[in-house]
Amino acid sequence: MHSTMVAGESQAPGKKHLLELAKEFSIKNPNQIIESVQDVVLGWAKYVSECGVGKESANLINKTISQIKIKPALFIGHQFWD
Numbered sequence: 001m002h003s004t005m006v007a008g009e010s011q012a013p014g015k016k017h018l019l020e021l022a023k024e025f026s027i028k029n030p031n032q033i034i035e036s037v038q039d040v041v042l043g044w045a046k047y048v049s050e051c052g053v054g055k056e057s058a059n060l061i062n063k064t065i066s067q068i069k070i071k072p073a074l075f076i077g078h079q080f081w082d
Contacts, residue, residue: 041065 015034022030040047044065048058 018034019030044061
């Protein structure tokens with residue numbers, strides 16, 4: 001599996017690391033951006049039909065997203081993958 005380093009963390013980057021990166025690059029409203037991305041990822045299925053994604057691709061997206069492991073502390077107040 002491919003891994004990307006975020007603010008010096010490659011094993012389990014969390015919200016803290018994303019906020020550090022946002023600060024380094026003077027990104028405004030990082031919490032809002034993180035929440036927006038989270039909402040899109042969690043609701044990806046509604047975009048499949050809107051964007052004309054084929055069944056095989058949709059199955060691959062579903063499989064990939066189901067394998068993502070996110071620490072619950074990354075986004076407070078939401079349910080996450082185990």
